[in-house]
Amino acid sequence: MQKRATFNNRLLPYLLLTPQLAVTLVFFFWPAGQAVKQSLYLPDPFGLNDVFVGLENFEFLLTDSYYLASFQTTAIFSSLVTLLSMGTALWLAVMADRVIKGSGFYRTLLIWPYAVAPAVAGILWMFLFNPSVGLVAFYLEVFGYDWNHVLNGAEAMGLVVAAASWKQISYNFLFFLAGLQAIPKSVIEAAAIDGAGFWRRFWTIVFPLLSPTTFFLLVVNVVYAFFDTFGVIHTITAGGPRQDTMILVYKVFADGFVGQDLGSSAAQSVILLFVVGILTVVQFKYIERRVHY
Amino acid sequence: MHLKRLLGSATIVAATLATTPAFAVTEINWWHAFTGRLGELLTEQVETFNKSQSDYKVIASHKGNYSETLNAGIAAFRAGEQPHILQVFEVGTATMMGAKGAVKPVYEVMAESGLSFDPNVYLAAVKGYYTTTDGKMLSLPYNSSTPVLYVNEDALADAGLDPKMDLSTWENVSSALDALKAKGHNCPLTTAWQSWVHLENFSAYHNVSFASKENGFGGLDTTLAFNGPAQVKHIQTMGDWAKDGKFIYAGRRNEGGARFRAGECAFFTESSAGYAGVKKEAKFDFSIRPLPYWADVAGAPQNTIIGGASLWVMQGHSAEEYKAVAAFLNFLSTSEIQAKWHQDTGYLPITMTAYEQTKAEGFYEKNPGTDIAIIQMTGKAPTGNSKGLRLGSFDQIRGIIDEELEAVWSGEKNAQAAMDSAVERGNQLLRRFERTMQ
Numbered sequence: 001m002q003k004r005a006t007f008n009n010r011l012l013p014y015l016l017l018t019p020q021l022a023v024t025l026v027f028f029f030w031p032a033g034q035a036v037k038q039s040l041y042l043p044d045p046f047g048l049n050d051v052f053v054g055l056e057n058f059e060f061l062l063t064d065s066y067y068l069a070s071f072q073t074t075a076i077f078s079s080l081v082t083l084l085s086m087g088t089a090l091w092l093a094v095m096a097d098r099v100i101k102g103s104g105f106y107r108t109l110l111i112w113p114y115a116v117a118p119a120v121a122g123i124l125w126m127f128l129f130n131p132s133v134g135l136v137a138f139y140l141e142v143f144g145y146d147w148n149h150v151l152n153g154a155e156a157m158g159l160v161v162a163a164a165s166w167k168q169i170s171y172n173f174l175f176f177l178a179g180l181q182a183i184p185k186s187v188i189e190a191a192a193i194d195g196a197g198f199w200r201r202f203w204t205i206v207f208p209l210l211s212p213t214t215f216f217l218l219v220v221n222v223v224y225a226f227f228d229t230f231g232v233i234h235t236i237t238a239g240g241p242r243q244d245t246m247i248l249v250y251k252v253f254a255d256g257f258v259g260q261d262l263g264s265s266a267a268q269s270v271i272l273l274f275v276v277g278i279l280t281v282v283q284f285k286y287i288e289r290r291v292h293y
Numbered sequence: 294m295h296l297k298r299l300l301g302s303a304t305i306v307a308a309t310l311a312t313t314p315a316f317a318v319t320e321i322n323w324w325h326a327f328t329g330r331l332g333e334l335l336t337e338q339v340e341t342f343n344k345s346q347s348d349y350k351v352i353a354s355h356k357g358n359y360s361e362t363l364n365a366g367i368a369a370f371r372a373g374e375q376p377h378i379l380q381v382f383e384v385g386t387a388t389m390m391g392a393k394g395a396v397k398p399v400y401e402v403m404a405e406s407g408l409s410f411d412p413n414v415y416l417a418a419v420k421g422y423y424t425t426t427d428g429k430m431l432s433l434p435y436n437s438s439t440p441v442l443y444v445n446e447d448a449l450a451d452a453g454l455d456p457k458m459d460l461s462t463w464e465n466v467s468s469a470l471d472a473l474k475a476k477g478h479n480c481p482l483t484t485a486w487q488s489w490v491h492l493e494n495f496s497a498y499h500n501v502s503f504a505s506k507e508n509g510f511g512g513l514d515t516t517l518a519f520n521g522p523a524q525v526k527h528i529q530t531m532g533d534w535a536k537d538g539k540f541i542y543a544g545r546r547n548e549g550g551a552r553f554r555a556g557e558c559a560f561f562t563e564s565s566a567g568y569a570g571v572k573k574e575a576k577f578d579f580s581i582r583p584l585p586y587w588a589d590v591a592g593a594p595q596n597t598i599i600g601g602a603s604l605w606v607m608q609g610h611s612a613e614e615y616k617a618v619a620a621f622l623n624f625l626s627t628s629e630i631q632a633k634w635h636q637d638t639g640y641l642p643i644t645m646t647a648y649e650q651t652k653a654e655g656f657y658e659k660n661p662g663t664d665i666a667i668i669q670m671t672g673k674a675p676t677g678n679s680k681g682l683r684l685g686s687f688d689q690i691r692g693i694i695d696e697e698l699e700a701v702w703s704g705e706k707n708a709q710a711a712m713d714s715a716v717e718r719g720n721q722l723l724r725r726f727e728r729t730m731q
Contacts, residue, residue, distance in 0.1 A: 044729040045388055046395040047371045051728060060725075066718070132543060132552045150544050151703050240545065241699040258360050259689035260367070260388060261725065 032273065038266035045260040057267035066243055067251070067268075074247040077161060078225035085165035086217055089172030090210075094202065096173075097180045107177065114170035118228060122235030125163035149237070153244030156237050160245050163236060164229040172217050179213035180206065211291045219283055226276055248272050319617040321610075322376035323353045324369075326362040326602065330569060331436075334637055342624045349617035359385075359602065360688060366607070370395050375607040377618050380435060382602045383422060387509065387685045389605050390431060391730045397606045397615070399622065400429045405612065406619030414626070414644045418596060418670045422681040423603050426510060432603040433622050434643045436634075438566040439597045439666045440490040440584050442466075447577040448559035452476040456578065462588045463530070466560065470539040473559050480558035481539045485547035488694040489600050490562045490584070491527065492519050497679035498584060499523050500592035509683035513727040517690075517719045520712035523590050529708035532701040542702045545695045564600060565666035568639030572660075581662030583669050595679045597669050601640065636660075641667055685726030690719040 007013070039058070042051040061067045096106050113121070128136045129149060137147040149155040183206060191201050207214075227249050233239060239246035239254060246254075249272065256265025327335050332355060339353045356365040359382035366379040381389050389396055403410035412420065412430045419434045446456035452473045459465055466482070473481040484490055496503040501523045506515040534540035541558065543549035553561035554574040562584065571579060586593040604625075606618055624630065631647030634640060636656050642648045648667060651657065657664040673679075684690065697711040706714075 042725065042729050044391065045367050046392045048392060048394045049729060049731075051731075060721075132548070132555075132557070150548070151542055151699060153703075238545070240696065241703065242696045242705075254692065255689065257364055258692070259686055259722075260364075261686065261689065261722070264725075 035266045035269045035273075038262060039270045040263075042263045045262070053263070057263045058271070061264060061267055061271070066246075069243060070246050070248055070251055073157075073243070073245065074226070077157065077164075077229075077245070077247050078222055080157075080161045081164045081168070081225040081229065082218065082221040084161060085168040086172050086214070086221055088165070089169045089217075090176050090214075092169070093173050093176035093180055094206075096177060110173050111170045113167055114174070116167055118164070118167060118231030119235050121163050121167045122160075122232040125159060125166070125232075126236045129159055149241075151241050153241055156241055156245050160229070160232055160236050164225065164232045167232075168221060168224055172221065175213050175217055176210070179210045183209045215283075215288055215291045218287065219280060222279060222283070223276065226272070248275070317348070318350050319348060319613050320350045320352055321378065321614055321617045321621065323351055323378040323380070323604075323621075324356045324362055324366060324376045325353055325380040326355070326357065326359045326382070327380075328355060331638060334634065338625065338630060338634070341630075342621055345624070346620070349620055351617075351621055363388075366605075370607065370609075373609070375609060377607060377610055377614060378621070379605045379607055380602045381432070381605050383437075383600055383681070384687045384691065386423065386432070386603070387683050387687060387726075390683070391513075391685065391726075395608055396431070397608050398429060398431045399433050399604075399606060400431070402606050402615050402619050402622070403430075406616045408619050408623050410619075410623065414646060416641065416643060416645060416648075416667075416671060418675060419599055419641060419643050421675060422599055422683075432605045433625065434599075435602055435604045435625070436566070436638070436640045437599040437601040437603075437643060438564040438640050439599055439670050440486070440494050440562055441565050441662075441665055441669070442582040442584055443553060443561040443563060443567070443571055444580045444582055445553065445556060445559045445561075445575075445577055446580055447556070448473065448478060452478060452559075456580075460560075460582050460585060463527070463585045464588055466585050467530075467534075469560075470534060474537065474539050478559060479538075480541045480552060482534065482560040482562075483541045483543050483549035483552055483558045484561065485549050485563040485567070486600070487542075487545065487698050488691045491531065491698075492524060492694060493682060494584065494597045495527055496524060497596065497598045497675075497681075498586055498594050499590045500595040500676055500678050501590075502678050503682060504684055507677040507680065509685075510677075510680055513685065513723075513730055515684065515723065517684075517716040517723070520709070520716045523587070525708045525712055527587065528698065528701055528712060532704070532708055535702040536704055540702075542699070564639075565641070565663075566601070566639040568663060569637070581665050583665050594669075594672075596671070596673045596675055597666075598679060598681045599641070599670065636663075639663065639666075641670065684723065685730070686722040689722055690715075693718045693722075 040052060040054060042053045042057070043049075092110055096103060096110060099106055116124070128134050129147060131137050131148045131150055140147045147155060149159050187205055188201055191205055196204070229247070230249050230253065233245055233247060233250045234253070237245045239250050248268065252265050252268045252272065255261045255268065323339070325335060335353060339351045343350050354376075356362040362379070363381050363385050366375060366381070369375045400410075400412065412424070412428065415434065419437045420430065423432045423434055424430045442460060444460065449456045449458065449469065453476070454469055454472055458469065460469065470481045493503055496519055501521055502508065502518045504515045504517045504519070506512045509515040531540050535542060541549075541552070543552055547563060547567065549558065549561060550563060550567055550570060552558050553563075554571055556575070556577050565581075568581065583594070584597055604622065606615070626644060628644060628646040628650050631642045631644050632650045632654070635642035635647060635651055642651060652664070694715050697706070697715040700706040701708050701711045
């Protein structure tokens, strides 16, 4: 007979959940509720005179072609950042996993950039590619390429994608490496004895067994690209040139804290909340099916 | 041991706290946006004031750049923790004017303090920006500048041009750009603050309207008007220069400054307050010239307008504290402080006496070109088009203008389409702002 601890007190489970619930309520539901409320008003900056406008803030946004263009920019930016940072990290992890001598050294170096804050990473890349003083820009010019991300939208996008991905590669690398090491060596060795080459082993054994890690990272990276890349955009392009790197979360900041238009900014936050919610649901519903746990 | 020491220091702290009111020093907080050399000079002013008397103490705190400082002030006001004095850039003027319950107009602070205050000692062109139409000063002008043309004379000489050539008109500048380009110069012209120099000041200087209702001075129901023929022609010309490599765009703020100071660019349109940096870093012969104008526009040159910031007094403090604020603002307006500020920074002196004093000291002879800004601003009595701008949400509108100008520089749009689009997008924001102010 197994001993089972039973708690007869009906209140106890709620009591034990209270701290977590309180944190969620105070730090998530309350601010989110405030944002929803604010999105229905046209407030003046000092909060002296709030005009209730219903859904007009949303109407204003959804009829603004520049706001709609920002969705496209965000989609391009997020896809590129996720692909680049996960792809590179997986490749590096597979390579680092094969190294026998000095693997600790490589791993430490590869994990290092994660310690760099997004804004600092942004500044680093901005200085490297600054058209007037940047080292990389200087050498590109030596080779006859006139780098100017201040005016060229594609270059600006490439630069913010590189800076945002570079930082995230370390994080992804860490998880991929742990995932790789959790794969039983016997399975791989058996395949090797059967004559499967490296790439065949990778695609038929390693990659499927790695899929829970990959799925987890996909969700984390998409959220990262949507929200945490703010610092990179702010320091490198501030959304320019034109609106070529104006991602949704940066527009929330620009309209709310530079433009003092808190109503529109709150409405954008609410829209963003829905977009990320839908994305996460889609990921769990359709992509998770293919994951082998 | 430890406890004893702790108790000992606690007693000292308590004793200090208890005795402080005996000195009755009134402390006032000033939030500002200056760093570097400007921050040092500001701190120096505060220290001079604090040492000059024993009743009041000003505590200056840096709160980030202009936008961040304004935000900090707004957030603090909402939390009931607002400073006494807030430095707000000229773009935020309409926002502050609309916030009637949040700010205490300077004329009121001065009248209540009983200190002598004559608004007429301030330069009309500077004062006009911050006073109501019936002449009441709402905020104290602090740092004001106006755009001028910086010239790398060595670059002109290298291109076979006379370094002292007449550059008062864009027509002349244009021919110089041709000569520079023909000699293979990489950066004939660059600019800082493109909207401020090439649209806002351009409009005032050519006496054309930037926005209706006297650029917003006449009411909140103003609409943008900078898509007129004069502005479009100028922006189109600059767009053509950009295409030919004669105008090099470096960024929305003052990124071009680094290139000019490094000697890479021949001409640079920038605030008169950029003087200190150019003087310190330039290893070539440079000169300051008035901002060029198009000779074919009737009425040009009118006068240019200011950029910079003013000091706003916030509501919600005691009468005693407002007296301290009045004393400090009075101190800042004295000729000695203003003349020194003007000479150290390149900002305009805000009073006529400070200008006269600087002139009498022979500063302009020793530093040629430093009086150009003030002459350019005060040379003619301002018209409805050249008093300044008073537009809500203007920081955001400038962002829109920046985006549209970038579309012209990259050749994606022509000037007319870009300016029409900027006007239309900006007007939407003006209407939103108007509604929050009712």
